[in-house]
Amino acid sequence: MPRPRYVFGEAWSIARTSPRQTAAAITLIALALYVPGLLALVSHNLSRLAAEETEDPASVVLTLDPQTDARAIATRLQADHRIQLVRIVSSDAALARFRRAYPDLGAALSDLKEAPFPPSIEVVLKPGAARTVSREIAAGARVWPGIESAESEEEFSRRFRDAIHLVRDAGLFLGAVLTLAAVLSVASAVRLALDLHREEVGIMRLMGATESAIRAPFWLYATSEGLVGGGLALGLLYATYRFAAHWLSRDPHPVLAVLWVGFLALPTQLLLPAAGAAAGLIGSLLSLGRRETRRATRLA
Amino acid sequence: MIQLFGVSKRYGTFRDALADISFRVEPGEFVFLTGPSGAGKSTLLRLLFMEETPTAGQIIVNGRNIGVLPQGQIPYLRRTMGVVFQDFKLIARKTIFENIAFVQNVLGLARVEQKRRAYQVLKRVGLHHLMNAYPDELSGGEQQRVAIARAIVNEPTLLLADEPTGNLDPVLAEEIMRLFVEINIRGTTVVVATHDLEMIRRTGKRTLILERGRLHDPDRVRESAPLVREAPFLPLH
Numbered sequence: 001m002p003r004p005r006y007v008f009g010e011a012w013s014i015a016r017t018s019p020r021q022t023a024a025a026i027t028l029i030a031l032a033l034y035v036p037g038l039l040a041l042v043s044h045n046l047s048r049l050a051a052e053e054t055e056d057p058a059s060v061v062l063t064l065d066p067q068t069d070a071r072a073i074a075t076r077l078q079a080d081h082r083i084q085l086v087r088i089v090s091s092d093a094a095l096a097r098f099r100r101a102y103p104d105l106g107a108a109l110s111d112l113k114e115a116p117f118p119p120s121i122e123v124v125l126k127p128g129a130a131r132t133v134s135r136e137i138a139a140g141a142r143v144w145p146g147i148e149s150a151e152s153e154e155e156f157s158r159r160f161r162d163a164i165h166l167v168r169d170a171g172l173f174l175g176a177v178l179t180l181a182a183v184l185s186v187a188s189a190v191r192l193a194l195d196l197h198r199e200e201v202g203i204m205r206l207m208g209a210t211e212s213a214i215r216a217p218f219w220l221y222a223t224s225e226g227l228v229g230g231g232l233a234l235g236l237l238y239a240t241y242r243f244a245a246h247w248l249s250r251d252p253h254p255v256l257a258v259l260w261v262g263f264l265a266l267p268t269q270l271l272l273p274a275a276g277a278a279a280g281l282i283g284s285l286l287s288l289g290r291r292e293t294r295r296a297t298r299l300a
Numbered sequence: 301m302i303q304l305f306g307v308s309k310r311y312g313t314f315r316d317a318l319a320d321i322s323f324r325v326e327p328g329e330f331v332f333l334t335g336p337s338g339a340g341k342s343t344l345l346r347l348l349f350m351e352e353t354p355t356a357g358q359i360i361v362n363g364r365n366i367g368v369l370p371q372g373q374i375p376y377l378r379r380t381m382g383v384v385f386q387d388f389k390l391i392a393r394k395t396i397f398e399n400i401a402f403v404q405n406v407l408g409l410a411r412v413e414q415k416r417r418a419y420q421v422l423k424r425v426g427l428h429h430l431m432n433a434y435p436d437e438l439s440g441g442e443q444q445r446v447a448i449a450r451a452i453v454n455e456p457t458l459l460l461a462d463e464p465t466g467n468l469d470p471v472l473a474e475e476i477m478r479l480f481v482e483i484n485i486r487g488t489t490v491v492v493a494t495h496d497l498e499m500i501r502r503t504g505k506r507t508l509i510l511e512r513g514r515l516h517d518p519d520r521v522r523e524s525a526p527l528v529r530e531a532p533f534l535p536l537h
Contacts, residue, residue, distance in 0.1 A: 006405045200391050200402070206349060207403040207454065208379030210372075
């Protein structure tokens with residue numbers, strides 16, 4: 001096995017001999033991971049909203065016009081024998097609930113002149129009620145006066161989950177495409193570095209250096225590139241988050257604020273540099289095939 | 301030390317770089333490999349240091365059949381060899397010391413041992429005072445001496461040189477050849493490919509002649525040997 005000091009020294013030497021390519025590869029990796037990171041951050045915050053549980057999960061939610069008599073609607077609903085509980089959620093109660101879910105946004109919403117959330121009524125069905133009941137109740141309530149919208153929570157949850165999945169999938173897709181580009185960029189940076197060091201590598205091989213001793217510095221170089229690129233992406237993402245949070249605290253927006261309420265959890269944060277390192281390693285493995293390396297570094 | 305049995309090397313379908321080569325080099329021997337350009341001298345050396353594989357035949361180096369040697373074993377056999385090229389192949393951005401030390405680095409030698417060996421070997425070729433110079437600051441002869449120092453720093457049992465004096469004037473060429481003789485006297489088997497017949501005549505060592513990929517009749521080589529041996533030995537210092 002090659003000595004760590006030798007591997008680190010040579011990897012550093014490789015980075016120094018092709019600084020432009022190194023910088024380009026790091027930038028590309030950073031961008032490749034920043035975009036899916038951003039979408040992961042958005043979907044993370046949306047998921048928090050989806051995961052927010054109330055005492056009894058509502059099956060139907062009726063959004064009311066502010067002038068509507070909520071009690072009259074609630075009484076009408078209670079007449080339905082399939083309903084167990086009807087809960088009136090005023091604008092203030094909705095805001096209070098939002099603040100409980102997103103304590104970080106408390107300051108952002110405190111300066112609002114108008115209540116950001118309309119009053120609503122949540123309907124809890126009796127246990128064992130058929131799945132179609134919530135949709136029937138929502139469909140019936142939609143035509144009542146004073147009802148802005150009536151959504152079966154099942155439908156709403158599905159749409160909401162779909163939206164989160166869409167964001168997540170878009171992140172994964174973009175991430176995959178951009179990471180592939182980053183991998184190829186690392187591969188070409190490594191290939192160029194190999195070309196710049198071809199004599200050295202050829203001499204090392206003739207002097208009896210093993211393949212792992214020859215390649216280890218290139219592997220380390222590419223993995224470090226990826227690690228730095230991933231770290232840079234994380235830094236950029238955090239800077240974006242801080243900027244958005246700061247901007248929203250000055251100019252609050254109830255919907256946008258939801259997307260920037262919290263930063264990624266630590267394991268997800270660590271995923272970015274790890275993914276970068278993996279992309280770097282894969283790129284170097286692609287460009288340092290046994291046959292290709294031998295051909296590229298043939299001396300005589 | 302080296303045995304070749306019916307070795308051929310073919311590039312493409314028609315071009316035989318080497319055809320049915322057989323010879324033997326004893327341990328501690330000094331052998332010249334000569335012939336016109338394109339005769340196959342470099343190809344033969346490349347086969348010996350395993351940069352190429354033969355199309356047919358067997359090559360035994362240090363008692364090992366290199367044709368059946370697993371890839372993973374090649375580096376370990378190469379550590380018993382040193383190789384010198386016509387164009388020196390020194391790394392311009394490394395100092396003379398680093399040019400020699402970096403090949404030991406990969407073998408896992410301690411830093412102190414690397415320094416000791418590099419200094420000793422540079423002293424042997426008379427360049428220890430230029431350890432911190434860069435290759436560009438050295439003359440052609442000095443650069444070739446550094447290349448030789450690098451080739452022998454791991455104390456190889458076999459030293460292969462491909463036209464080592466090809467880029468040098470006659471005085472420097474003689475200096476370099478003297479170094480090879482010295483190295484050989486210390487017990488290292490030396491194989492030098494050259495087309496400098498004058499040098500061969502003056503050194504008076506056994507010579508293998510290649511022409512169009514074929515080895516000249518060994519009897520003819522033997523016949524010419526007394527003439528060659530009559531040539532005066534180069535002074536060692």
